[in-house]
Amino acid sequence: MKTKKxxxxxxxxNLSRIRDFVSSNALEAxxxxxxxxxxILAVDEACTNVIKHAYKYSPDGEIRIEIKFDxxxxxxxxxxxxxxxxxxxVPEPDxxxxxxxxxxxxxxxxxxxxxxxxxxxxxxxxxxxxxxxTKKLKTA
Amino acid sequence: xxxxxxxxxxQGDISVxxxxxxxxxxxxxxxxxxxxxxxxxxxxxxxxxxxxxxxxSSAGLGVFMAYIEKVRENQGDIKLASMSDKVxxxxxxxxxxxxxxxxxxEEEAIKKFSE
Numbered sequence: 001m002k003t004k005k006x007x008x009x010x011x012x013x014n015l016s017r018i019r020d021f022v023s024s025n026a027l028e029a030x031x032x033x034x035x036x037x038x039x040i041l042a043v044d045e046a047c048t049n050v051i052k053h054a055y056k057y058s059p060d061g062e063i064r065i066e067i068k069f070d071x072x073x074x075x076x077x078x079x080x081x082x083x084x085x086x087x088x089x090v091p092e093p094d095x096x097x098x099x100x101x102x103x104x105x106x107x108x109x110x111x112x113x114x115x116x117x118x119x120x121x122x123x124x125x126x127x128x129x130x131x132x133x134t135k136k137l138k139t140a
Numbered sequence: 141x142x143x144x145x146x147x148x149x150x151q152g153d154i155s156v157x158x159x160x161x162x163x164x165x166x167x168x169x170x171x172x173x174x175x176x177x178x179x180x181x182x183x184x185x186x187x188x189x190x191x192x193x194x195x196x197s198s199a200g201l202g203v204f205m206a207y208i209e210k211v212r213e214n215q216g217d218i219k220l221a222s223m224s225d226k227v228x229x230x231x232x233x234x235x236x237x238x239x240x241x242x243x244x245x246e247e248e249a250i251k252k253f254s255e
Contacts, residue, residue, distance in 0.1 A: 012166035013166050015164050015165060015166055015197075016164070016166070019195075037226060041195075041230070044165075044197045045198055048164070048165040048197065051165065093235070095235045095238060099208065099209060100209075108197075110234070111230075
């Protein structure tokens with residue numbers, strides 16, 4: 001099992017750095033380009049949600065990203081100290097509603113669940129929020 | 141830092157915004173200001189060319205949702221063109237092809253406005 005860590009501030013300018021971090025490690029783990037693209041997007045969505053909802057765009061929050069992988073699975077865990085939320089109350093995407101309201105919400109979570117094999121949330125209000133995204137490494 | 145920029149081309153009364161690079165929560169405001177600029181000038185016939193767009197996240201997709209109704213209320217439209225399979229797949233996954241016309245080429249999208 002290999003473990004890699006990256007800690008960044010809650011700023012959208014760091015999203016590209018986070019994507020590069022995921023990409024280089026997923027390549028090392030043996031994923032193909034399409035799978036890597038899916039993981040990059042899922043992690044981007046998770047971190048965007050942290051910046052937007054947990055830290056409400058306050059730029060000095062901490063986002064801790066840890067990657068663990070072996071020959072069967074690749075897990076990215078994203079942890080923050082911001083405002084907690086209940087993932088169960090985030091609605092499924094509804095495009096007609098977005099059209100009426102001129103905004104989107106919940107798309108990021110839907111993408112994470114669709115693009116990854118497993119998505120797990122853990123929140124200790126006042127302490128931390130943690131989301132773990134896992135993709136299985138399927139060998140042909 | 142991810143790079144993103146847009147170039148604007150006017151073709152008759154149609155505005156073509158060409159996207160380049162990475163469209164995420166950091167760069168989405170660049171595209172928003174481009175739409176604001178067009179709407180301020182009452183330009184509502186808009187084609188967005190995705191040919192050089194390498195990446196899009198839901199923050200980028202949200203920009204299109206934010207402006208589409210305003211544009212259509214003014215007898216215009218936002219038509220999308222020249223997406224890579226990778227970018228199209230994200231739009232498709234979220235059901236966007238139901239709400240937006242997506243064309244293989246910029247020329248086809250422009251032509252549709254004159255029909």
